Every structure is written in structure tokens, then in C-alpha cells.
Amino acid sequence: MESTQGSKIWTKEFVVNFIINFLVFLCMYLLMVVMARYTIQTFDTTDSIGGLVAGLFVIGSLLGRFMTGRFVDNVGPRKLLVVGSILLLITQALYFVEGSLMLLIIVRILNGMATAVVTTATGAVAGYLTPENRKGEGIAMFGLSLIVGAAIGPFFGLYLSEHYPMEVIFTLCIVIGVISFASVFFLNVEFPQAEQPVHATHQKFSIHKYFAVEAVPVGIVTLLIAVGYSSLLSFIQFFATENHFESISSYYFIVYAIAALVTRPIAGQLMDEYNENVVNIPAFISFALSLFLLGITQNPIAFFVSAILAGIGYGNLASTLQAVAVKVVPFHKIGLATATFFIGLDVGLGFGPFVLGMFTAKIGFANIYICMGVLLVLTLIFYYFVHGKRMKNIYGKQLSQH
Structure with a gap:
């Protein structure tokens, strides 16, 4: 292998x-x-x-x-x-x-x-x-x-x-x-397959068949940051139109992608050399600042600075959280952990716009982005308690299983 x-x-x-x-x-x-x-x-x-x-x-x-x-x-x-x-x-x-x-x-x-x-x-x-x-x-x-x-x-x-x-x-x-x-x-490449119990077909329903339970906390964190990113995917064009710079709105995600492409290889190396907190905590802060910036300052310069911060933030969180989901499970459950991560991503990206859309007419796009910034701060706190502060113990257990 x-x-x-x-x-x-x-x-x-x-x-x-x-x-x-x-x-x-x-x-x-x-x-x-x-x-x-x-x-x-x-x-x-x-x-x-x-x-x-x-x-x-x-x-x-x-x-x-x-x-x-x-x-x-x-x-x-x-x-x-x-x-x-x-x-x-x-x-x-x-x-x-x-x-x-x-x-x-x-x-x-x-x-x-x-x-x-x-x-x-x-x-x-x-x-x-x-x-x-x-x-x-x-x-x-x-x-x-x-x-x-x-x-x-x-x-x-x-x-x-x-x-x-x-x-x-x-x-x-x-x-x-x-x-x-x-x-x-x-x-x-041939991949190892998990052994099946003899009476697997007669087993009752179990959440373990559909989720890697060890990766569920990371999946929840992924869901929450995906809700924040869905606000950009769904409403950034409307936000730009509302603030009279719709002609540049299509370039937001190009700038976002460039920032993510430049910083992601560095983030991956830092994660391996030190640990994921070295990457994830600054990335959470960067993504939150990106959303706060849209809500507080509506001008073209702030618009593109927000795109850079989103690329540094969400652009790196989306990959490091997948790596974390894979790290916290035994080797034979990598596929299940990957699915758990993407379920969180899909739920956040898919249902986020539907939920947020109920409030756009009432509070406006700028306030939506401020609320999403607050959500990212709360998610950072949640991440720290469910994974960040205890990751050494998790990895110790995982290494003993290999």
C-alpha cells in the first residue's frame, strides 16, 4: 500500500x-x-x-x-x-x-x-x-x-x-x-476490505453501518461551517447587487479559489508537522472575519478582502476537517469516515440556503452575514471542546489500533 x-x-x-x-x-x-x-x-x-x-x-x-x-x-x-x-x-x-x-x-x-x-x-x-x-x-x-x-x-x-x-x-x-x-x-491499486460478520445479513439497524461514530463530531463541525459557506454561494450575487457592485460579483469565487490554492498546501504541511489546531483555529477566525466584513463594510475593496479571508478560512477548513475525520478512525473505516464528513457537508450546503432564505427579507443580507460570523465563532468553540483539546488522546488510541 x-x-x-x-x-x-x-x-x-x-x-x-x-x-x-x-x-x-x-x-x-x-x-x-x-x-x-x-x-x-x-x-x-x-x-x-x-x-x-x-x-x-x-x-x-x-x-x-x-x-x-x-x-x-x-x-x-x-x-x-x-x-x-x-x-x-x-x-x-x-x-x-x-x-x-x-x-x-x-x-x-x-x-x-x-x-x-x-x-x-x-x-x-x-x-x-x-x-x-x-x-x-x-x-x-x-x-x-x-x-x-x-x-x-x-x-x-x-x-x-x-x-x-x-x-x-x-x-x-x-x-x-x-x-x-x-x-x-x-x-x-487494490484496497483492503473489512471483514464481514457471518450473520451480517441478519443484523438489526445500527448507526455504525452509516456513520463512523468517531467522526460524527467532525461531521457536525463540517455541517456548521458549510451553512456559513452556503450563505456565500446563495446570496453573494444578491448582496453585491444590493450594494451596487454587481458587475464584479462573479469574481468573488475566483479570488476565493486563488487564496485557497495558495494557502492550502502550506496548511497541509503545518498540520502534519504540528497538528490541525495550528491550521483550524486561524482558519475559523479568518472565515468568521470574512463574514463579519461583508456584514459591516459594504464596498468593493472589503468585498474582495472577504473573498481572500474566505479562501484562507473555509478553503482550508474543508480539507483539514476531512483529514481529521480520516485520522480519528481505524484504517479500515476510512471510507465510512469520508462519507460521514461529506454528509455533514451536503446537509450544510443543501439546507443552509433554505433556512437562511426565511430570514433574508426580514433582516437583510448584511445581517445574515453577521449572524453567520457569530455562528463561526460558536462553531470554533464547539470544535475545541469536541476535538481540539483532546486530539492527542485520540491519535494515541488510533496508533495503537494500527
């Missing part, structure tokens, strides 16, 4: 896995930014229904996480990656089928499930391939695939939707899916 035999991160298998994850998230975010408008224009429906169709992807993703988390360590992440890639291709092709609004809703849910299967598998592969002594740095490097996909996807989605019909976007996603599927066969 690469993860135990050497200290090299950028092996051929790691690069292939990185590319697969990048392509899947590229397609996911490409569709996410255009689906609401496509629904409204195609079915002559309301803005709320259009937003619902776009957001139902998250429901499918959650279902996929639950199913995948239960089986990934037993089936093996590579086999699951093959199955997930095939399902992803099929669901991408279903967008071409003309039908009712209900059919589109079903396709969105299925597409979300398939995406969750693939990305849970790639996350588990990254956890297996990354050397133990460079786990933080390796997961941080792998997380760049998400950052780049989340930055490029919306940009291309908005550009293509303005100049070409949706069929071009659907075709591009199928091409991306084919490349991703073909790449799986260059991933030539």
Missing part, C-alpha cells in the same frame, strides 16, 4: 484519483448554477420551484452518501468507483430525455446519488493512498480538486448558458463523464 510504504503523495494513482474527482465536481457545479434558470424557462415555473429542482441534487447526494458509506469499506473504493462512474454517465444522459418537470426532478436526485457514490469513493481512495505521516498535506492536496472544480464549473456554466443552448452543456457533461470513467481503469 502507498499509504503505508512510502511518503510520496503525487503517485500516478493519486494523480488519476485527483483528476477523476476534479472532473466530477466540475460537472456538478457547472450544472448547479444553470439548472434553476433552465427549469424556469423550460417548464414556465416559478423561481422557488426552479431553486427546488436545483437543490434536490443534494437530497440525492445524501441518499448516495448513506448507501455508499455503508458499503465502501466492505466492497472496496475502486469497485465502487467503477459502479458510480457508470451510474453517473447514465444519469448525465437522462438530461437529454424530454419529459415532465417530475422527470427532471427524478433525474436530479439520481444524478446527485451517482455523484455522491463517485466522490465518496475518490475521497476514500485518497485516504488510503496518502502516507500516514503526510495525511494532512495529502488530503489538502486532494481537496484542491474540489476547489478548482467549484471555481471553474460555475464560470463555464454561466458562460455557456449565455451563448449556447443547454444541450451543449449536457453534451459537455457526458464527455466529462466518459473521460472520468475511462480514468478509473488507470487506478491500479
Whole structure:
């Protein structure tokens, strides 16, 4: 195994896995930014229904996480990656089928499930391939695939939707899916599988089948910071329009991505050399300042400073928390821990805008961001008590299990 035999991160298998994850998230975010408008224009429906169709992807993703988390360590992440890639291709092709609004809703849910299967598998592969002594740095490097996909996807989605019909976007996603599927066969690594009890099929329901219980506190922290980030994803354009600098709003996430790309490799090295608190505590503070800045000072300079702080903050927390989730579980539960982390991420990103949207008309976008800053401060305190202050004991137990 690469993860135990050497200290090299950028092996051929790691690069292939990185590319697969990048392509899947590229397609996911490409569709996410255009689906609401496509629904409204195609079915002559309301803005709320259009937003619902776009957001139902998250429901499918959650279902996929639950199913995948239960089986990934037993089936093996590579086999699951093959199955997930095939399902992803099929669901991408279903967008071409003309039908009712209900059919589109079903396709969105299925597409979300398939995406969750693939990305849970790639996350588990990254956890297996990354050397133990460079786990933080390796997961941080792998997380760049998400950052780049989340930055490029919306940009291309908005550009293509303005100049070409949706069929071009659907075709591009199928091409991306084919490349991703073909790449799986260059991933030539066998992974250990967890042993199954003899009477496993007769076992009663247990939360341990769907969550890595040791990683649940980290999953909760991930959910809370994802709610904060969802306020940026959903409302930053409205906020910029309200403050009369909408022409620059599309560059917010480009600046965010650059800040995350520059700082994430450094954060990964610091995490491995010292511990995650050295990265996470400053990252929490940076993300909170980013949100407070939007709420207090509404001008273009503060707008982009906020983007830099968000990239340093959330851009690093999203990877270090995944690394923490992997670190606090035994080796054979890496896949389940990855699913636990992403369930928290999906719930926060998916349901955050729905909950926050109930208050935007009453208190305004600026106050929403101030509230999110407060939430980040409270989350930092929660993180410290559930993990930060006792991580040495956790790692001591984990090392004794290897």
C-alpha cells in the first residue's frame, strides 16, 4: 500500500484519483448554477420551484452518501468507483430525455446519488493512498480538486448558458463523464476490505453501518461551517447587487479559489508537522472575519478582502476537517469516515440556503452575514471542546489500533 510504504503523495494513482474527482465536481457545479434558470424557462415555473429542482441534487447526494458509506469499506473504493462512474454517465444522459418537470426532478436526485457514490469513493481512495505521516498535506492536496472544480464549473456554466443552448452543456457533461470513467481503469491499486460478520445479513439497524461514530463530531463541525459557506454561494450575487457592485460579483469565487490554492498546501504541511489546531483555529477566525466584513463594510475593496479571508478560512477548513475525520478512525473505516464528513457537508450546503432564505427579507443580507460570523465563532468553540483539546488522546488510541 502507498499509504503505508512510502511518503510520496503525487503517485500516478493519486494523480488519476485527483483528476477523476476534479472532473466530477466540475460537472456538478457547472450544472448547479444553470439548472434553476433552465427549469424556469423550460417548464414556465416559478423561481422557488426552479431553486427546488436545483437543490434536490443534494437530497440525492445524501441518499448516495448513506448507501455508499455503508458499503465502501466492505466492497472496496475502486469497485465502487467503477459502479458510480457508470451510474453517473447514465444519469448525465437522462438530461437529454424530454419529459415532465417530475422527470427532471427524478433525474436530479439520481444524478446527485451517482455523484455522491463517485466522490465518496475518490475521497476514500485518497485516504488510503496518502502516507500516514503526510495525511494532512495529502488530503489538502486532494481537496484542491474540489476547489478548482467549484471555481471553474460555475464560470463555464454561466458562460455557456449565455451563448449556447443547454444541450451543449449536457453534451459537455457526458464527455466529462466518459473521460472520468475511462480514468478509473488507470487506478491500479487494490484496497483492503473489512471483514464481514457471518450473520451480517441478519443484523438489526445500527448507526455504525452509516456513520463512523468517531467522526460524527467532525461531521457536525463540517455541517456548521458549510451553512456559513452556503450563505456565500446563495446570496453573494444578491448582496453585491444590493450594494451596487454587481458587475464584479462573479469574481468573488475566483479570488476565493486563488487564496485557497495558495494557502492550502502550506496548511497541509503545518498540520502534519504540528497538528490541525495550528491550521483550524486561524482558519475559523479568518472565515468568521470574512463574514463579519461583508456584514459591516459594504464596498468593493472589503468585498474582495472577504473573498481572500474566505479562501484562507473555509478553503482550508474543508480539507483539514476531512483529514481529521480520516485520522480519528481505524484504517479500515476510512471510507465510512469520508462519507460521514461529506454528509455533514451536503446537509450544510443543501439546507443552509433554505433556512437562511426565511430570514433574508426580514433582516437583510448584511445581517445574515453577521449572524453567520457569530455562528463561526460558536462553531470554533464547539470544535475545541469536541476535538481540539483532546486530539492527542485520540491519535494515541488510533496508533495503537494500527
